[in-house]
Amino acid sequence: MDLQEHLNENPRLSEWYLSFSAEAENLAKQGYHLVTGWPADEYNLSWDDYRNWCHDQLDNMEEGVDDAPYLPPYIAWRDERMPDGDEGFTWMCCELCGGKAGNRHAVSAVRHEPYDYIPYSVCGDCLQYIANGDLPEDM
Numbered sequence: 001m002d003l004q005e006h007l008n009e010n011p012r013l014s015e016w017y018l019s020f021s022a023e024a025e026n027l028a029k030q031g032y033h034l035v036t037g038w039p040a041d042e043y044n045l046s047w048d049d050y051r052n053w054c055h056d057q058l059d060n061m062e063e064g065v066d067d068a069p070y071l072p073p074y075i076a077w078r079d080e081r082m083p084d085g086d087e088g089f090t091w092m093c094c095e096l097c098g099g100k101a102g103n104r105h106a107v108s109a110v111r112h113e114p115y116d117y118i119p120y121s122v123c124g125d126c127l128q129y130i131a132n133g134d135l136p137e138d139m
């Protein structure tokens, strides 16, 4: 079955898809595409944050007591601190489809030229569709 056949068959799925795709198409017109997760900047894990953290490690050295601290490579430092994108339960509506209270996940609308991103908190249905193109099954 193709997308249109699925939508014709299930009015609730169709309603979800209309809400989701209206927002997604609006973003696409402005040059954004949707990806799962938020960029490191959103969690204060940018390269500048890393640099400041390294400075702090050195500043915290006690004279005559401490040897130089271990400073991990940026990617390792960032990945160790990056949340998994699970935002937990909220009463707020899904920011893409308007879905009711439930668990929320981090998604970003990203534009490369010029670089910009918009963080979204979305429902599991929207997350699945963005991640794999899978339509919600339990509607």
Ligand SMILES: [Zn+2]
Residues within 6 Å of the ligand: 094, 095, 096, 097, 098, 099, 122, 123, 124, 125, 126, 127
């Ligand atoms: Zn949603």
